[in-house]
Amino acid sequence: MPPKTPKNWPPEIPYLTAPAYSKTLSPQDLTSLKTPPKDSALIPPPSTPKGPSPLVKITPITTPTHPACGQSGLFAASDLKPGQFILQYLGMIHVSPNTNSPEGAHDSHADSDYDLSLDRELGIGIDADCMGNEARFINDYRGVVERANAEFRECWDGRRGERGMGVWVLGEGKKASGKRKGVRKGQEILVSYGRGFWGARKDVEEEGG
Template structure:
């Protein structure tokens, strides 16, 4: 476990603030080799340590907001289309656990129900889960019920500082019709969690 780092304002004391990913015991040497093999198609980002000056965590008190009573991530300055905002850090893990390949082991996957788990390599089953540790990016909400469309997106990156693949948050590009104008100072940063996220939770509710 990395040493505790100075956290941004409004950071919950129960969550570890990260400046580098942590690794689950489910991650093998082969997984690390795959993650540390550069893919030239990925955007290469020189990531920085510590709180980002581009964003701020803000409690939400609007009764109409789906995350009312929780927090969201807001832009602290104007962000142009295509801008890299910050890295999504957490616990890098493999699901299912390769140490328990026998189905009869019946080992529960603690990440399968996490609301903060993003896929990093679907073929290898590698994900990054910010449930218990992460960066400000873990506070990004889905656009549904808040805005007509998302203004940001998750994209895989090559982390130059660590020499490893990772997940980043970007302002949506302008698009062919130039509809995306960036994110203005004070606006909430919103992504699409995807149909799979909401479909799984609908099934759980039923």
């Protein structure tokens, strides 16, 4: 029986309640995933449900000035406190071709807007382009607000005994004038994709133009 899906979930995208695994992963890669990284946060808390998260909702974006207008974003379904764990980022765990790969090997995830790096040294990533959970709808803050209110952080999945990527509300901050108040109910959850993400897409646009 297929898992229950969140409201506004696209029917053509498989909804995940646990990571999927690519055939590109070697035994070494799988062993690495089962090795706890230093200083990683333990998730999920015992009360976290396996399935649609009650903390978030997928919402179509209709604001004309929003960079993702006509698409969807992820919004808080309740008030979220600074530093609070929101949900895990699920998708296809894969390894990308590297210098040791056969000549001509193609990285099918290279052009994905949903691919997060989990282990740069081994080239392991999590791609939510073709399958995933609510976290795939998190947008970048640029063009929406002045600063992000959430972040991606590597974590240790306590249920599976496996490395993963989670989404947290940003902490309060050190400067009194810059203290964050978490994410209010109804606000969009926004992260920073990083300069590398936008730089790569700018290069593609220039090549195509």
